[in-house]
Amino acid sequence: MKNTITLLSFLHSVLQGSLLVMCVRTCSRILGPCLLTLGLLSIVANIFLLFPSWEWQYLTIGRITKNAIIVPGVWGGGLLVLPAAIHITAVGWRWSSVHNSGTCQSMFLSIILSALALLGSAACFILSGVGVTEGPLCLYNSTYNQKKIQQWDYPFLIMDTPDLNSRTQNYLYDPSLWNSVCIEPRNVVAWNVYFFFALLIINMVEMVLAALQIINGFFGCICGFCDKK
Secondary structure, three states: OHHHHHHHHHHHHHHHHHHHHOOHHHHHHHHHHHHHHHHHHHHHHHHHHOOHHHOOHHHHOOOOOHHHHOOHHHHHHHHOOHHHHHHHHHHHOOOHHHHOOOHHHHHHHHHHHHHHHHHHHHHHHHHHHHHHHHOOOEEEEEEEOOEEEEEEEOHHHHOOOHHHHOOOOOHHHOOHHHHHOEEEOOOHHHHHHHHHHHHHHHHHHHHHHHHHHHHHHHHHHHHOOOOOO
């Protein structure tokens, strides 16, 4: 019996030491605002994709890349992340809206919201990667029945232009193709590459932070906050 009590006391002291190293509330205070900022940046980056080179008329006539028009950065990297970010921030800073609820209940809700944020950011990450791989929708010179025509399509995906047929490497590694293939919208290739890559980076960080908060919430449910007395 005495050995059991000694073992439990030792485990309790080890657990307390671990909590001092990584405080659950301190972690929430960091992760919440970071996710909030990234969620807003994701929405802004996707909105920019709808207006290539600051032109709005292509959106009105439906000439926008499909992976931009479904706005994954808005609903995936943004709206599904913001509730988790706000709740995590509220828990970390003990806002009155969550202060009265139990620690375990608040942290469990943060786990659920963080899981949704993880799924949303993962979906945005995948769709942004597809957007980069396929290239933008644009007006370009093509051939039909041995006649040169101009059409709207995805030239870097279907590879039916002379410039692309003569080169085997990916268009991402050949910036000289960015302005020589697409006629309209102006600079659409660079525009899509920059902002889709921005979404990739933003959502990759969001996935990491959401996963960390799930782990943090798990420890919060078990151990509570490590407040200094």
